[in-house]
Amino acid sequence: MNKQLHAVSPTDNGLLITKSAWQQALIDAITEPEELFEILKLDKQHLDKAKLASQLFPLRVPRSFATLMQAGNINDPLLQQILPLGAELNISNNYQQDPLDETAANKAPGLLHKYKNRVLLIVTSSCAINCRYCFRRHFAYDDNNPSLAGWQQAIDYIQQDEEITEVILSGGDPLLAPDRYLQQLHDMISAIPHVKLLRIHSRLPIVLPERINEEFLNWFSNSRLKPVLVTHSNHPNEISEDVRQAMQRLKHHGVTLLNQSVLLRGINDDAITLTKLSQRLFAADILPYYLHTLDKVQGTAHFAVKDSQATSIYQSLLANLPGYLVPRFVTEIAGQASKSPIFF
Ligand code: SF4
Structure with a gap:
């Protein structure tokens, strides 16, 4: 369990x-x-x-x-x-509990510092949907679940490093937290002068678009921090009319909208599906941002796509779509200074 x-x-x-x-x-x-x-x-x-x-x-x-x-x-x-x-x-060779070695980046309760000028806050331990391929399905949430007062250590960490310009709210799914809680956390972050951007990574706008309500829009868009929302959608069938309307609300409030996907066997491992996904995202005012390879988490090996097939799919995407609709194809390697682009 x-x-x-x-x-x-x-x-x-x-x-x-x-x-x-x-x-x-x-x-x-x-x-x-x-x-x-x-x-x-x-x-x-x-x-x-x-x-x-x-x-x-x-x-x-x-x-x-x-x-x-x-x-x-x-x-x-x-x-x-x-x-x-x-x-x-099934137990699979080369698949681990923490393949991205996030434990090493866990610098304060709830805070991961993987990349130079941005940190990630683990705001919640839960999600609206449990994706079977989840790279954090074994994450030590029990050690990273500060109460509102408990965030002070993370806030102090950000305060002391003037290179940090962006804070990313993650989880679990950060939008599972109530808006009053998120607003208070936002206020603590916003009081740090060198932080300029607030990014939210969430699957909720896709799987429960009613989450994008007035209360959320009010605190997120009335901030001195530039708001960015990165959705997580893997298949064009997920982009419903309700999702499109939620994105319209975000767009009208000046939120930059991006999407990240994971390449998954049996789900989106063909160029036609991924081409349609980019087109539907764009119709909903979301720009495709990343296409990730599967992180090698124990229990997910059946989702892996062979390198040769992934290469062929991506080459077709490059041919099928204008450049601005082709997500960057990346893999995450523990300890690297950024996500690693997969070049052809
Ligand atoms: S929404 Fe994200 S964090 Fe939550 S289960 Fe899915 S992949 Fe994992």
Whole structure:
């Protein structure tokens, strides 16, 4: 059982008084494999393995996101991202618990400093959706879950390093935290003069677009810090009309919108799918930013795409799309000064 994604988070610590629509949707998320199989009319022969794998890393998917999946199709590309599978139980060589060695970058509770002028704050330990390929599925969230007062050590760390110009809110999913909490954290960051940019990495705008509400837009866009939101979408079927409208709201509030994807076997490992993804993202005012290779996390080897196939897909993307719609194809290597571009 992955306890980390169930650890106490700012959403659980008593700050919530009334629940917004998105918070209620989270409470109502599907977490039992039996229910997912029932709703999507899936072949029950896969159910026992799904139950076993969900003990290692729980199932979690918002109901509205599940409606984008095709009933009866075990290979649906959105379903395959969240369906616990027997393959996760296999132990694979070269796959680790912490392949990016994030422990070494953990300079203060909740703070990772991997790259020179930017730091990442682990704001929450939970997500709205549990992606089976998640690179942080084994992350030590229990040691990195400061209360609001507990952030002082991280804030002091940023204050003392004048090279840090950008703070990235990550997680888990940072947008799982209530806006009042995020605003207070923002105020602490914003009081540091050398910080200029506030970036949020979140899958919530894709899987629960109602999260982009007035309360969020107010604190995020009325800041002296330039706001950047990096969504996480892997497949064109994820870009619904609700997502497009949420992005419109962000755009009208001056937020820079980027997307990162992971290249995943059986989900988006073909040029047609990734071409459509870039086109749909752009139609929703989001620029494709990164296409990541899979991080080698134990339990995810079945998502890996062969290098030769990845090369061929990327070459097709370069041919199919204008340059500004081709995401940078990168891999993350522990200890490197930046993500490593994959050149052809
Ligand atoms: S939303 Fe991101 S952090 Fe959360 S499970 Fe998915 S990949 Fe992991």
